[in-house]
Amino acid sequence: MSLITLAAGGTGGHVFPALALARSLSARGHSLRLVTDHRGLAFAGDFDPAGIDVISAGGLVSGAPHRRAAGLFRLARGYVQARSLLRRHKPAAVVGFGGFPSAPPMLAAQHLGLPTLLHEQNGIMGRANAFVSRQVRQISTAFPQLEGVPASAQDRVSAVGNPIWADIAAVGETAFTPPKPEGALNLLVFGGSQGAAVFASLLPAALNRLSPAERARLHLVAQIRDESRAETEARLATLGLGRHEIAPFFSDMPQRLAAAHLVLSRSGATTVHELAAAGRPAIFVPLSVHRDDQQGRNARLLTDPGAALLVREGAD
Secondary structure, eight states: OOEEEEEOOSSHHHHHHHHHHHHHHHHTTOEEEEEEOHHHHTTOTTSOGGGEEEOOOOOOOOSSHHHHHHHHHHHHHHHHHHHHHHHHHOOSEEEEOOSGGGHHHHHHHHHTTOOEEEEEOSSBOOHHHHHHTTSOSEEEESSSSOBSOOGGGGGGEEEOOOOOOHHHHGGGGSOOOOOOTTSOEEEEEEOSTTOOHHHHHHHHHHHTTSOHHHHHHEEEEEEOOHHHHHHHHHHHTTTTOSEEEEESOOTTHHHHHHHOSEEEEOOOHHHHHHHHHHTOOEEEOOOSOOTTOHHHHHHHHHHTTTSEEEOOTTOO
16 A cells, blocks of 8 residues: 655644544555654654654744744755655655644655645644645645635635544543532543643642532542642642542543543643544633634634533633
């Protein structure tokens, strides 16, 4: 079968959908390679290390001229590296998942005449994807409506959803069992691939507002960054929770999700689609630093029909 090159980088939000597609294509007999940067490498999981190519990555950053120049230099160097890799491996197609590490392979593939497919996970097109979208052969979107698509690319957009792990999708095939009135309530808290520092401070303070009886019912599983783990553990230990477990990462997330009655999380595109597939109620705390409120827009997929709630950082 064919060799397919996947290009993604920066964060798990870009890499995880690429890995989900890789697993599906591999099951159909295709060979895969992954092009990413050193940050994306941390999320490559069980992808065959021999099939991973790490390139330089830079973006169209704002700020001081020297920062913009450095970003463009890294982008150009990544392009040269990616072009060499594509000429060597000769893939049948290149699929990009966003993040600036995906831009050099996508540009190189276009210039080499290779078929290209772009996938945008969010409801508004990211800068890297917008940068390469004008000449890409096809654009696939996770949301029914995608904002920020260049006018010249509008006729090549198709809504297909977001690739997710089969074991996450399988959670949604089992019936959701709500907690009994006086029974345990399983709360799962996570902040995406990079964790969320806000939950280390928000969570103990929020739980302290519950009554002692409510806290005693709570079985908490929380993803907390390693640097905040000891302090958070100490604060949680004073609250009288029925049970709690915190860690920087959980390798058995499908099982944790299946057991959850309620999820508290960021609203990255992959997270929103995973929770939609799993059929678990959620409270979203969107990342506040995106200038276009990307995560707030993502959350609307579930908040608009009433399947989730949205709470802004700093809200009382």
